[in-house]
Amino acid sequence: MNQAVEQSTPDLVELRVPARAEWVALARLAAATVANRLHFSIEEIEDVKLAVAEACAAVIQHDGHGEFISLTCEALVDALRIRVHDSGRHGVAPAGSRHMNFEEARVAGLGIFLIRTLMDEVSYDVHPQHGTDLLMVKRLAGRPE
């Protein structure tokens, strides 16, 4: 193996799965594998798994979501950066699609609340043409910002 090539490759993992509930477990696992490589604690790895799962569930439960969810996990020196991309064009919900009732909206709010609590940085990027990105960062404990 070529060591020089080996070491310069960033720990970048990308996964694209159908935007359906049965694929969320795989997304969780991919993120957990990257978090594990960064030597996060078991509790922190669980936090990351849940945040990714909530991000995927939010996409899936949102009207007008795209066909696929893309997950990008990037291992930085002192943090894990995760992007969950939904290619759906929001606001252009297909006719006849379901709208959330109050109760469902409340549970969805719980998901977003969990993401914000479990991750250190959370932001959204909404591109009317290219879909929505949720960006999340979890820092390794004890490292300064």
Added chain:
Amino acid sequence: MNQAVEQSTPDLVELRVPARAEWVALARLAAATVANRLHFSIEEIEDVKLAVAEACAAVIQHDGHGEFISLTCEALVDALRIRVHDSGRHGVAPAGSRHMNFEEARVAGLGIFLIRTLMDEVSYDVHPQHGTDLLMVKRLAGRPE
């Protein structure tokens, strides 16, 4: 959720990981998840995992491989189609890189042999500019070709 959109989305899973040994387990798992969705038997799922692992190991152990391995798993009606893509340009091995000795070549041969035995169809696609694709198909038992 919009059922029409849900059902028309093909079961297509793509994973891109650094071409390093520690990421092969995740590739194995992604392929196993898709095989499981297709209701392959446990033994067949193990076959798929091993074939994907051998394909990844072959890339990693090959001089001049690319930085990343891309795995594409497509669930067809009666089969699982898998593509393992290495973006490396073969024959352009970096200077000073290692060459396999006879023993290593023999073990690599064992890997290819396993892939051919465990999968129903195996083929290569070599693009001098874009790297190498290994294509593998595993059919659901009892389904005609």
Added chain:
Amino acid sequence: MDIKVNVREAPGDCYIVDLSGEIDVYTSPKVKDAVGTLIDRGVYHLVINLEKVRYIDSTGLGVLIGGLKRVREHGGSVNLVCTNLQIKKIFDITGLVKIFGIFDSEDAAMKALV
């Protein structure tokens, strides 16, 4: 990647629902069905045993909250058995500890049912 649901009758008009596995966006409909079926049959005092649950997400919490709301309309209650620290943490940070009874053992959860 799966959930197992098992319903047991217990003394005193009460039922125990054993869950084991992962309660997520994929598996929670199965839990919702099981709990909903019990409530439809007039069971309003439930213990839900989460001891073998390794993972729960907001859709799982939503199912539990929904069940609790339904039984409360009939003066019922839902007590949870939960020992997994990660899952306890989720109930903590969401404030749901305040609306569910959460116990370390099935015995304690049963005794505390009104």
Added chain:
Amino acid sequence: MDIKVNVREAPGDCYIVDLSGEIDVYTSPKVKDAVGTLIDRGVYHLVINLEKVRYIDSTGLGVLIGGLKRVREHGGSVNLVCTNLQIKKIFDITGLVKIFGIFDSEDAAMKALV
């Protein structure tokens, strides 16, 4: 995603290597080191217990073959304990059943060591 290696001395100049987990392109160097260290110390009669191995790939097989070749130069032998059907199948289809002694129990593997 990991391998555990444990080396035990057994009666009659023989060593048992217990492996548990997955032997793949990532973990097999660890197995190679453990087996290589034993052989460097002059141990040429080995039982490698694969009962707790859930998975092996060609790099794992390569490590076992390499170990066997080295001990054979000294008149030694490697016997394997393997009960997992999937792993047995791999030894079958690669023809490696013909070069290793493969046994269903550690006892049988020990007794068969020359």
